[in-house]
Amino acid sequence: MQTINLLYKNRQRKHLFYLAGFTLLLLPTALCILLNGAIDISGTQLLESMFGKSNDSSSLILWQIRLPRLVGAFFGGVSLALAGTVLQAVLKNPLAAPSTLGIAQGAAFGAALGITLSGMPDLLPHLQGLPGSISEYAMTSGFAFIFSLLTTGTIILLAHLQNSGKESIILAGVALSSLFMAGTTFLQYFADETQLAMIVHWTFGDLARASWPELYLIGCVTVVSTLYFFSNRLAYNALLAGDEVAQSLGVNVKRLRFVSMFMASLTTAATVTFFGILGFVGLIAPHMARRLVGSDHRYLLPLAAVLGVLVLLFADLLGQALLDPVVLPAGVITSFLGTPVFLLLLFSRRRSGTW
């Protein structure tokens, strides 16, 4: 009796150790982000700028470029990783993630549509009062957001219509992805050179793109969804035992599945709209966490969130260092990382029958 208790506590301690370790690793990584870039900033300059004792260019760089990048990586990493983890839980499919369900591709199509339409002001006369750059920006983001939500709506509808066989949801996601990619290609074919460049550039997920007002918005959405996900961590655990058992344990399975998918897509939509496509973060981070602490969502959710941030920060640093002085956007790096992980998941039969 005493011994199981001890063994069980030890196991929990090990999980907490992973969590604490990776959280601590965030600090030096964050520091690297703040210190590295086109212009060198020293440690003392960093401290002076942080606490408002300096007003020179380094302070400007820090507050307007590096810090937004860091905060962006934080919110983006947390929201994409948690969205992936939760989608995997409610769809019972290890391959579920924002990028494999077509949500990101939907956003890319929306952005391309926004860029193309804002090049044709005759079509939308009521926008003509606004300065060109603002209306263009609003249209790009607005359409990206709407289309990522539309994709999710379709996925939720399909999941709802087809109560069993959740494997096919991923296939539906693949179908939607290729539909939206075809749509984007179609728009690219008719776009002029500037628009083409904008469309292509939009799809490169880049942490440097968002500035403070957008970060506030992403932050709010991330905080709300994170609170929802964490408060339901035991319900996600119950779902591991099957829908019927979860319901017999008092979990409203239908509502949990619906609200979770909605929340996951909302945070993904907000992140993708302002950063572009940061492919596979929602797949890599949850699976790294799963390898370390298993599927117990009490530990899986926080660890996946921390790993999501770390993956984005490393991708950003790697993007800066790899082809220096050319800076690669983080999205390019995460997509490169994602493909092997995706294939590994597909072809290595996990030890369990289900995961």
Add this chain to the structure above:
Amino acid sequence: MVMEIKNLSFSYGSQSVLQEICCTFQPGFIYAILGVNGAGKSTLINLLAGFFKPDSGAVFLNNDNLHKLSLSRLAMEIAFVPQQQQLSDLTVCDFLLLGRTPYVRYQSANADEEIVFGILEKLKLKSLALRPLHKLSGGELQKTALARALVQQTEILLLDEPTSSLDMKNQLEVMEIIVRETVEKALITIITMHDVNLALRFANRFVLMQEEKILAFGDFEVMSEKNLSELYGLSVEIHTVGKTTLVTPKRGI
């Protein structure tokens, strides 16, 4: 606690599955629901678990309509074990802890863990405590699923074919646990079963279901050659070997 089914009817779309079912379940008894495939056994147990809503009639827990209770309240009254267990990499300990979900507000307390450890000890599953679910054998998995339901500490236990995929030894072990807990905690235990002989050996009340209706309901008296022959649609013989009653089909191959 008394569970009472009153005039319960249910259909899948236009296909009627249960018609005007009535019966009462008392604490301390094991009720075996018997019948051929498609007689409505599983549908009935799903209705009792609250997964389906009846077309007409109702199920009462004391005086409360079961289908009007909240899910969390229901989870404190009724535990359900499905026929097939869904595998995951949760350890046996963490899986059992799921049984405390209805009671946990924010974080499971030490008291919840003590309940889990207690059941593990009682069901002799201690050595499996930290093993992931997908590494258990069929018998261990079924016992673990049963343990999870016991951790839920409800007065009603619903089991859908708990022994159908087990070997003889594990069948006996699982049924012995069910009998012991039912008597000790005065549970209402309702089990759907295919194996008439296992039912005769361990259950003490029988619900014979045929073509959407209850053919007979009661104690050992309803397990007559006549009733069972009608239930399974072939003539059977009842033998008594020592203390054991055995049912065998007459038509041999």
